[in-house]
Amino acid sequence: MLPELTFLTILVPAVEEATHTVTMTGFFERECKSGRQSACERLRDLEEGLVVQEKLNRLSGEFGSREDEHIMLSGRKPDLQAVYPLVMRDYFASGAGEEDREMLAEERLPECARHYHNYWINKKLWWPTADDGTPDWPAIYLYIVDHYYGYCLKKGPS
Numbered sequence: 001m002l003p004e005l006t007f008l009t010i011l012v013p014a015v016e017e018a019t020h021t022v023t024m025t026g027f028f029e030r031e032c033k034s035g036r037q038s039a040c041e042r043l044r045d046l047e048e049g050l051v052v053q054e055k056l057n058r059l060s061g062e063f064g065s066r067e068d069e070h071i072m073l074s075g076r077k078p079d080l081q082a083v084y085p086l087v088m089r090d091y092f093a094s095g096a097g098e099e100d101r102e103m104l105a106e107e108r109l110p111e112c113a114r115h116y117h118n119y120w121i122n123k124k125l126w127w128p129t130a131d132d133g134t135p136d137w138p139a140i141y142l143y144i145v146d147h148y149y150g151y152c153l154k155k156g157p158s
Helices: 024-033 037-064 080-093 096-100 106-124 137-152
Strands: 072-074
Touching: 024 037, 037 080, 037 137, 080 106, 080 137, 106 137
Parallel strands: none
Antiparallel strands: none
């Protein structure tokens, strides 16, 4: 006769799957080593893009540490129209724009700056800010460079 079981406990051994994270760089490196030429090209493009992104992050951080009264309209509101040409001149002066073999289109800057300012200040009624409510200059720097290449050179005024 079997004893009466009030609780049935089933122990299932925990199966631990080894998680394996694969980065794009790691994937393309492995594929390149296995002889796939297209993977080697993608790896090279990715590495070049990372170098450019690191340079852009450094530039935006340096620009954000500037104390310049000319870049504020009033109180905590940034003058994005005045900042736009400063950012783009800083970006090209650093040599970051050389990868694109583009020259800074000075004649386009006033209209592009006006468009950018109107988009953030007049349309959205906000702009990137830091935790303390001040303008987040590194983020603004990145957005301006993105606007220049994404709007100004492609769709903007000529």
